[in-house]
Amino acid sequence: MDWRAEIEAAAGRIEGHVRRTPVMEITLGGHAVEIKLEHLQHTASFKARGAFNSLIKGPVPKGGVVAASGGNHGAAVGYAAASLGIPAQIFVPEMAGPSKIALIERTGAGLTVVPGQYADALAAALAYEKETGAMQVHAYDAVNTLAGQGTLAREWDAQGLTADTVLIAVGGGGLIGGALAWWQGARKVVAVEPETSCSLHAALKAGGPVDVEVSGVAANALGARRHGQLSYELAQSQGIPSMLVSDDAITEAQKLLWREGRQLVEPAGATALAALLSGAYRPEPGERVAVLLCGANPAPEPI
Amino acid sequence: MDWRAEIEAAAGRIEGHVRRTPVMEITLGGHAVEIKLEHLQHTASFKARGAFNSLIKGPVPKGGVVAASGGNHGAAVGYAAASLGIPAQIFVPEMAGPSKIALIERTGAGLTVVPGQYADALAAALAYEKETGAMQVHAYDAVNTLAGQGTLAREWDAQGLTADTVLIAVGGGGLIGGALAWWQGARKVVAVEPETSCSLHAALKAGGPVDVEVSGVAANALGARRHGQLSYELAQSQGIPSMLVSDDAITEAQKLLWREGRQLVEPAGATALAALLSGAYRPEPGERVAVLLCGANPAPEPI
Numbered sequence: 001m002d003w004r005a006e007i008e009a010a011a012g013r014i015e016g017h018v019r020r021t022p023v024m025e026i027t028l029g030g031h032a033v034e035i036k037l038e039h040l041q042h043t044a045s046f047k048a049r050g051a052f053n054s055l056i057k058g059p060v061p062k063g064g065v066v067a068a069s070g071g072n073h074g075a076a077v078g079y080a081a082a083s084l085g086i087p088a089q090i091f092v093p094e095m096a097g098p099s100k101i102a103l104i105e106r107t108g109a110g111l112t113v114v115p116g117q118y119a120d121a122l123a124a125a126l127a128y129e130k131e132t133g134a135m136q137v138h139a140y141d142a143v144n145t146l147a148g149q150g151t152l153a154r155e156w157d158a159q160g161l162t163a164d165t166v167l168i169a170v171g172g173g174g175l176i177g178g179a180l181a182w183w184q185g186a187r188k189v190v191a192v193e194p195e196t197s198c199s200l201h202a203a204l205k206a207g208g209p210v211d212v213e214v215s216g217v218a219a220n221a222l223g224a225r226r227h228g229q230l231s232y233e234l235a236q237s238q239g240i241p242s243m244l245v246s247d248d249a250i251t252e253a254q255k256l257l258w259r260e261g262r263q264l265v266e267p268a269g270a271t272a273l274a275a276l277l278s279g280a281y282r283p284e285p286g287e288r289v290a291v292l293l294c295g296a297n298p299a300p301e302p303i
Numbered sequence: 304m305d306w307r308a309e310i311e312a313a314a315g316r317i318e319g320h321v322r323r324t325p326v327m328e329i330t331l332g333g334h335a336v337e338i339k340l341e342h343l344q345h346t347a348s349f350k351a352r353g354a355f356n357s358l359i360k361g362p363v364p365k366g367g368v369v370a371a372s373g374g375n376h377g378a379a380v381g382y383a384a385a386s387l388g389i390p391a392q393i394f395v396p397e398m399a400g401p402s403k404i405a406l407i408e409r410t411g412a413g414l415t416v417v418p419g420q421y422a423d424a425l426a427a428a429l430a431y432e433k434e435t436g437a438m439q440v441h442a443y444d445a446v447n448t449l450a451g452q453g454t455l456a457r458e459w460d461a462q463g464l465t466a467d468t469v470l471i472a473v474g475g476g477g478l479i480g481g482a483l484a485w486w487q488g489a490r491k492v493v494a495v496e497p498e499t500s501c502s503l504h505a506a507l508k509a510g511g512p513v514d515v516e517v518s519g520v521a522a523n524a525l526g527a528r529r530h531g532q533l534s535y536e537l538a539q540s541q542g543i544p545s546m547l548v549s550d551d552a553i554t555e556a557q558k559l560l561w562r563e564g565r566q567l568v569e570p571a572g573a574t575a576l577a578a579l580l581s582g583a584y585r586p587e588p589g590e591r592v593a594v595l596l597c598g599a600n601p602a603p604e605p606i
Binding site: 019020021022023024025026037039040044254255258261262263264296298301302303 | 322323324325326327328329340342343347557558561564565566567599601604605606
């Protein structure tokens with residue numbers, strides 16, 4: 001797979017449809033870091049990149065597209081579909097929560113709330129695909145999704161990123177897979193997962209994706225029961241470090257981002273920073289560190 | 304007054320002490336605009352620029368500095384003073400509200416809450432200056448304050464601002480005065496004030512600063528009873544347009560900034576955008592518009 005070519009093609013496809021999100025240098029909790037404010041993307045997460053790439057590349061059948069999602073991917077697919085005039089049906093688990101469900105509803109997509117977790121929504125979406133012939137837009141384990149998310153790393157490079165090391169929160173692996181596919185070792189990528197939802201950590205330990213239990217404050221974004229095969233292979237072959245953080249550390253990082261940085265993100269959006277603040281990841285002296293802020297659909301809504 | 308030289312000198316003085324705040328292109332309420340996220344500055348407003356410029360330029364007497372403020376200027380002076388090891392005494396009116404009062408307290412500055420409005424806090428700060436010999440750091444009507452705020456416009460230019468027109472919220476005039484001092488007509492600057500706190504609008508009408516009643520949702524940031532002389536002269540001589548917006552329009556803009564842009568600002572921080580969304584300011588076809596987001600100390604705190 002020529003991932004760099006896939007990502008270059010994706011960047012061309014989605015240009016004008018997604019926001020070029022800002023970057024800044026900032027000191028947070030005493031750590032000087034570069035951050036990318038990708039939570040300012042359409043529908044408040046990086047997911048819009050993979051969604052637009054998948055839908056524009058298509059081909060999309062008359063029945064439209066279907067997606068399963070913890071919430072953010074569904075909102076992104078709904079938004080991209082509305083923007084492109086494509087019918088969309090989204091399946092989310094109850095744990096998506098009212099903010100994300102309302103966000104999906106506002107896109108105009110069809111929405112089914114499924115009891116259980118992301119994996120249950122995925123089963124329902126697969127059944128819908130079989131029944132209707134709609135195009136499945138997988139939240140993370142698909143080349144077009146990964147390549148779309150990879151445009152984020154490409155864009156950050158173009159914005160002058162200097163970091164040696166980039167901390168990235170991990171769910172099913174779409175975001176980190178895209179970053180690994182772009183950087184290919186040019187920067188050190190550190191995977192950060194909640195202790196309570198750690199499909200990549202488990203996969204690296206087991207030698208391949210395995211089912212894990214998911215729960216905790218970031219489960220409606222990072223709670224994939226089984227890690228994506230594409231992302232696993234990239235992470236395993238590059239031998240990247242995999243860190244776990246507690247729910248308390250995530251909540252603390254979320255509060256600090258507001259207090260010191262005036263960014264209100266959801267728990268998943270603060271998970272990468274939590275690794276730095278909690279000491280789970282300790283940079284070497286002189287090591288330049290970047291932190292990706294990836295999602296801002298907190299519940300409850302602040303206003 | 305060679306304002307450009309003052310601002311250049313200020314920029315050199317405060318470099319490394321203030322954040323270079325990000326810019327982005329975004330569509331809000333159907334309007335494609337450039338925004339500068341100056342509410343991500345230290346203590347969540349542009350005020351840190353003028354504060355650092357004033358304190359570094361000094362000379363600061365042994366008794367330190369004193370400032371009166373609706374809240375944001377006090378927080379900025381407190382932060383700058385702590386950062387530079389200078390004692391600071393801040394006077395705020397009750398209307399500053401709990402979020403801003405807590406923010407000032409966290410800087411470690413001495414704090415006195417005065418019954419009434421900003422003008423009452425200013426009277427108390429002037430008495431304190433007389434009594435102690437502390438250096439007064441005026442919130443808006445002082446050359447060093449204006450020159451510090453002017454570094455924002457200089458920085459935005461350096462970041463590639465393309466706009467013909469920049470919408471700026473106005474209180475006592477420190478921010479818009481700094482922008483007018485930098486741009487000197489190179490860009491069209493539009494002054495936006497709440498109907499309920501409009502000292503510049505009244506000054507332009509009366510041919511000079513006059514006392515106005517202040518109230519409304521943005522009064523703890525924009526509620527100057529009398530506009531600054533320096534800012535008035537710049538605004539009057541450049542003949543800039545002055546717009547008023549309702550409190551409802553400000554609240555709507557604040558909500559839209561969260562919903563579409565995931566920026567949680569205080570009412571003053573959404574006031575400039577309100578002029579565009581409400582139609583108070585209607586750009587010509589093809590006119591490129593920029594909107595400055597200037598403050599993010601909302602009450603209550605979101606988390």
